Every structure is written in structure tokens, then in C-alpha cells.
Amino acid sequence: MIKLLLVDDSELITGGLAVLLGVETDLTIVDCVDRGERAVELCQHQPIDVVLMDVRMPGMSGVEATKIITETTNAKVIILTTFDEDKYIIEGIKNGAVGYLLKNTEPQQLVQAIRSVMKGQSILSQDVLEKAKQGFHPAQKTADLSSLTPREIEITRLVAAGLSNKQIANRLYLTEGTINNSLSTILHKLALEHRTQVAIYYLTGKAGDHDATF
The missing domain is CATH 3.40.50.2300 (Response regulator)
Incomplete structure (x- = not known):
């Protein structure tokens, strides 16, 4: 419950x-x-x-x-x-x-x-x-995804599109466990804490730091 x-x-x-x-x-x-x-x-x-x-x-x-x-x-x-x-x-x-x-x-x-x-x-x-x-005026800054593999970039894009791990797994013909592991790697490479920050970073180039402009 x-x-x-x-x-x-x-x-x-x-x-x-x-x-x-x-x-x-x-x-x-x-x-x-x-x-x-x-x-x-x-x-x-x-x-x-x-x-x-x-x-x-x-x-x-x-x-x-x-x-x-x-x-x-x-x-x-x-x-x-x-x-x-x-x-x-x-x-x-x-x-x-x-x-x-x-x-x-x-x-x-x-x-x-x-x-x-x-x-x-x-x-x-x-x-x-x-x-x-x-609110972040994304044209001012682009997300740096250079540390990610092509597959990790695709997973990041799908996270930003609002898809769940299960939906991403189905879309990419992978297991949900593989997506979970890949997302953990993405979070580590981008120095982020959770998928919400991944989505915002992909869309805006900002991770929600103290310098964010509203």
C-alpha cells in the first residue's frame, strides 16, 4: 500500500x-x-x-x-x-x-x-x-553529449520525449534492464542525479544549476 x-x-x-x-x-x-x-x-x-x-x-x-x-x-x-x-x-x-x-x-x-x-x-x-x-532559452546553450555513445544519445532523446524505460526498451528492441543500466551510465557521464535532469539537460543544455535564468 x-x-x-x-x-x-x-x-x-x-x-x-x-x-x-x-x-x-x-x-x-x-x-x-x-x-x-x-x-x-x-x-x-x-x-x-x-x-x-x-x-x-x-x-x-x-x-x-x-x-x-x-x-x-x-x-x-x-x-x-x-x-x-x-x-x-x-x-x-x-x-x-x-x-x-x-x-x-x-x-x-x-x-x-x-x-x-x-x-x-x-x-x-x-x-x-x-x-x-x-524558460531556459535553449538556443543560448546546447547540451554537450560528446561523452555519450550513439545508443546512449538515443536513449537520452527518448527520455526527453517522456518515454518510460519500458517504452524505450520496446522502441529500441532491448530489455528494460539494459535501459536501466544505460541510464545509470548516462547519469554518471553527465554528472546528473535522475532522469528528469537528463530530460531538461537534453532540451535546454542546462542541468538546473545556480546560474539558470528564468
């Missing part, structure tokens, strides 16, 4: 998510809170597997709460954002978020994202990728 914490200062959002996710037999909602501080406290005092985190809330923001939660607990954070919050994308990822989805994501896609992060994958919706791409 995957234990969820819903964090949003809108009861309409948390209530709607609770109804949508509550029908899934492998998900259980531990609590719904409206403050980043409360989310941190809950994660530090009881087992939470996945946090669905709003960005803008009174007091501690979602990206601030994400940093504390990921540094002090085992909970995985998926940030839920709206189109006008793209400036937080890299900050959220830098603070440890393993997923970044729009609030209008289809329910089944959200459920799949929750299950995917529990398997160690990172999730970034294609719409959010586009926002990152536009």
Missing part, C-alpha cells in the same frame, strides 16, 4: 484528489494539509511514501518544504503546478522533487506517476518540459 500525503491550500484540490485517488486499491491517503510546515512535520513523524505538493502556499512554499522532506525523510515528492508557476520547475527538482506535473493531469496519469516514482523513476510531464525549455 502506497501511503500518500496531499498538500495544497485549496480544499477543493485536496478534496478532489482524495476522491480520485481513494478508489485505487494500492493507494491510501494518510492526510490532507494546507501548509508546507505541516507537511514537513507529518513526513518526519510518520511513514509517508509519496507527497503530492502544491507550490504556492501561505508560509513555507512547496519547494522549500520539498527540500526539507527529501533531506530528512524517505518520502518522495511530486510537485503539482499550474502553467504560471514554471519558474519553480528547476528549483523544485534541485530541492529533490522526483516528479513535476500539471494540476490538470489526467487522474490515471497521476496514479501511474505515483506508482512510477515508487519504482525509482522520475516523472516530468511533456507540458512541463516545454515550459522548462522555453
